[in-house]
Amino acid sequence: GNSVTQMEGPVTLSEEAFLTINCTYTATGYPSLFWYVQYPGEGLQLLLKATKADDKGSNKGFEATYRKETTSFHLEKGSVQVSDSAVYFCALSDQGSGNTPLVFGKGTRLSVIA
Amino acid sequence: DAGVIQSPRHEVTEMGQEVTLRCKPISGHNSLFWYRQTMMRGLELLIYFNNNVPIDDSGMPEDRFSAKMPNASFSTLKIQPSEPRDSAVYFCATQREARGDTQYFGPGTRLTVL
Numbered sequence: 348g349n350s351v352t353q354m355e356g357p358v359t360l361s362e363e364a365f366l367t368i369n370c371t372y373t374a375t376g377y378p379s380l381f382w383y384v385q386y387p388g389e390g391l392q393l394l395l396k397a398t399k400a401d402d403k404g405s406n407k408g409f410e411a412t413y414r415k416e417t418t419s420f421h422l423e424k425g426s427v428q429v430s431d432s433a434v435y436f437c438a439l440s441d442q443g444s445g446n447t448p449l450v451f452g453k454g455t456r457l458s459v460i461a
Numbered sequence: 462d463a464g465v466i467q468s469p470r471h472e473v474t475e476m477g478q479e480v481t482l483r484c485k486p487i488s489g490h491n492s493l494f495w496y497r498q499t500m501m502r503g504l505e506l507l508i509y510f511n512n513n514v515p516i517d518d519s520g521m522p523e524d525r526f527s528a529k530m531p532n533a534s535f536s537t538l539k540i541q542p543s544e545p546r547d548s549a550v551y552f553c554a555t556q557r558e559a560r561g562d563t564q565y566f567g568p569g570t571r572l573t574v575l
Contacts, residue, residue, distance in 0.1 A: 381563070390552055390566035436504070448494055448506045448517075449564055
């Protein structure tokens with residue numbers, strides 16, 4: 348079945364450091380890939396997505412590229428801010444028939460210190 | 462658009478009581494998902510509906526849990542009787558009927574069962 352594996356946290360970085368959160372997936376078809384972010388006390392929000400191979404999703408300085416050859420969708424940001432402290436979830440959506448639930452990774456908690 | 466609306470935002474109840482969580486999807490969204498989030502188990506899918514019809518309830522923990530979607534504008538998740546291990550944050554998420562489209566999450570209901 349489909350699955351998502353993302354790096355274990357927590358990750359602690361200093362402000363302006365470079366961020367990478369690794370995400371790899373297993374899927375039978377050609378899924379859409381997502382990064383969601385959850386700020387403290389809030390629901391999950393879509394951060395970025397990519398729907399086909401070699402697509403790059405980007406938002407708020409974050410980027411991730413859909414790599415079919417390595418089945419990966421790593422999240423990167425060149426310079427993190429304290430306000431980026433949150434839990435980040437990688438997810439996939441099977442593009443089979445109809446709407447199907449997202450398959451989430453376990454989440455990676457990021458703490459950015461000033 | 463108001464986004465996904467959940468109520469109540471917080472619920473504290475005593476073991477054995479009935480709990481009803483409510484969700485109003487974004488207008489025009491055909492799929493609705495109920496998730497539960499705990500520190501120990503992360504984010505779990507409980508049940509989802511397409512066009513008001515339950516598609517997969519295999520994630521519902523036991524018979525004490527039930528969910529309904531009587532129309533396109535409203536869904537409930539009921540726990541009867543509640544137990545302390547049901548304490549969690551419950552999220553509702555909705556999606557348009559389009560493959561690979563984004564799921565939008567509500568703010569969640571934080572349930573505490575004493």
